[in-house]
Amino acid sequence: MANVIKDKSPGLAVSNRSIRIETVMDGVDCSLAEARGIGNDAYTHDSFLTLERDRLMSPTWTCIGVGSDVPEPGDIKPVEFIGFPLLMARAENGEVRVLHNVCSHRGVRLVEQAGHVKRVIVCPYHSWSYNLDGTLFSTPHIGGQGKHGCEGFDKEKHPLRRVRSVIWFDMVFINLSGDAPPFEDHIAPIAERWKHYDTSRFHHGGADSRWALELACNWKLAVENHNDAYHLPWVHPGLNSYSRFEDHYEIIGDDFYAGQGSNAYHPRRPENAPQLPRLPDIPNEWQGRSEYIAIFPNAIVGIHMDHYWSVWLEPVACNRTIERMNLYFVGDQPLAAEFDIVRKVVTAEWLQIWSEDQEIVERMQRGRNSPAFQGGVFSPALDAATHQLHRWYARRM
Numbered sequence: 001m002a003n004v005i006k007d008k009s010p011g012l013a014v015s016n017r018s019i020r021i022e023t024v025m026d027g028v029d030c031s032l033a034e035a036r037g038i039g040n041d042a043y044t045h046d047s048f049l050t051l052e053r054d055r056l057m058s059p060t061w062t063c064i065g066v067g068s069d070v071p072e073p074g075d076i077k078p079v080e081f082i083g084f085p086l087l088m089a090r091a092e093n094g095e096v097r098v099l100h101n102v103c104s105h106r107g108v109r110l111v112e113q114a115g116h117v118k119r120v121i122v123c124p125y126h127s128w129s130y131n132l133d134g135t136l137f138s139t140p141h142i143g144g145q146g147k148h149g150c151e152g153f154d155k156e157k158h159p160l161r162r163v164r165s166v167i168w169f170d171m172v173f174i175n176l177s178g179d180a181p182p183f184e185d186h187i188a189p190i191a192e193r194w195k196h197y198d199t200s201r202f203h204h205g206g207a208d209s210r211w212a213l214e215l216a217c218n219w220k221l222a223v224e225n226h227n228d229a230y231h232l233p234w235v236h237p238g239l240n241s242y243s244r245f246e247d248h249y250e251i252i253g254d255d256f257y258a259g260q261g262s263n264a265y266h267p268r269r270p271e272n273a274p275q276l277p278r279l280p281d282i283p284n285e286w287q288g289r290s291e292y293i294a295i296f297p298n299a300i301v302g303i304h305m306d307h308y309w310s311v312w313l314e315p316v317a318c319n320r321t322i323e324r325m326n327l328y329f330v331g332d333q334p335l336a337a338e339f340d341i342v343r344k345v346v347t348a349e350w351l352q353i354w355s356e357d358q359e360i361v362e363r364m365q366r367g368r369n370s371p372a373f374q375g376g377v378f379s380p381a382l383d384a385a386t387h388q389l390h391r392w393y394a395r396r397m
């Protein structure tokens with residue numbers, strides 16, 4: 001018998017059996033020692049994705065790309081935000097705008113491919129055009145043949161609708177609901193923790209510093225794994241040889257973030273290759289340190305004295321996530337040809353680690369099909385960061 005989730009979201013139909021969101025969340029919002037993890041259905045049913053979009057992601061700040069995706073004025077890029085068509089555009093003044101990617105006239109999805117426009121974005125249906133800031137520029141023949149305006153029609157009332165957005169560490173965060181606290185207040189605990197890292201000094205590493213992995217897993221498993229230092233000796237023996245398990249510590253933030261750090265960031269670079277420039281003014285205790293923080297729901301930043309990376313997770317289906325990574329270096333010197341080898345080594349190191357992670361997160365996803373598993377248990381010593389995500393999740397869902 002087909003059933004319907006009995007929850008405050010009427011119409012969320014799931015075939016074969018009844019799913020109650022309360023059951024999926026039972027026992028999650030508890031202390032670490034007593035809690036279990038989020039139930040399987042939140043990982044294996046696509047209907048959860050739209051719920052997550054509406055309850056978790058839209059009301060807060062969620063990452064949908066990086067500013068370097070649209071580096072020049074006139075660059076545009078369509079983005080799908082769990083079914084919502086959006087558009088990133090860099091305006092003439094250099095600002096990145098996030099707009100709803102839908103024509104105000106008859107609702108055509110305006111931009112289908114990333115590209116560059118000279119001045120305006122033109123709708124393919126009736127050729128209405130929009131400036132890069134979203135304002136409506138022209139409405140050909142709207143008043144009849146040869147009449148490009150008409151009485152009672154005010155262009156100012158029909159722009160592309162803007163989405164509240166902000167850039168931090170080059171990541172483009174949006175607040176779809178429009179009523180989240182200001183981003184500066186939201187991010188303040190992390191900004192304070194990392195106040196020694198002057199982000200204005202970092203430059204994107206270019207084409208070989210941008211890549212994506214398609215993961216056959218739910219987006220939450222990717223976040224959980226980024227926060228997990230426990231698996232280091234077994235999944236990353238190479239990394240563990242120079243940044244050991246015992247050098248790591250957990251970061252448990254205020255509510256919406258968690259992660260891990262290492263006190264042993266001693267990068268190994270090819271001999272005879274130039275050294276990557278380091279950030280000046282880093283206090284001694286931070287010199288050999290690296291930290292990796294997940295900003296819930298879907299952004300992760302890894303900071304080091306000579307580079308940082310950002311990862312943002314694009315949920316595509318309950319069991320499919322695109323993990324998009326970008327690498328940044330200090331100053332523009334590392335973009336020169338003589339640094340090619342160093343950039344390639346840094347990229348290869350991270351890709352090695354993330355491909356080791358890929359196998360394990362996909363196996364966790366397959367494990368979520370087992371009726372014998374319902375959220376699992378946590379190590380009180382080493383799983384606090386994962387628990388933090390689950391608790392944050394349960395409170396909002």
Ligand code: FES
Nearest residue numbers: 103105106123126
């Ligand atoms: S739908 Fe875009 S111009 Fe008509």
Ligand SMILES: [Fe+2]
Nearest residue numbers: 225235236357
């Ligand atoms: Fe890992």
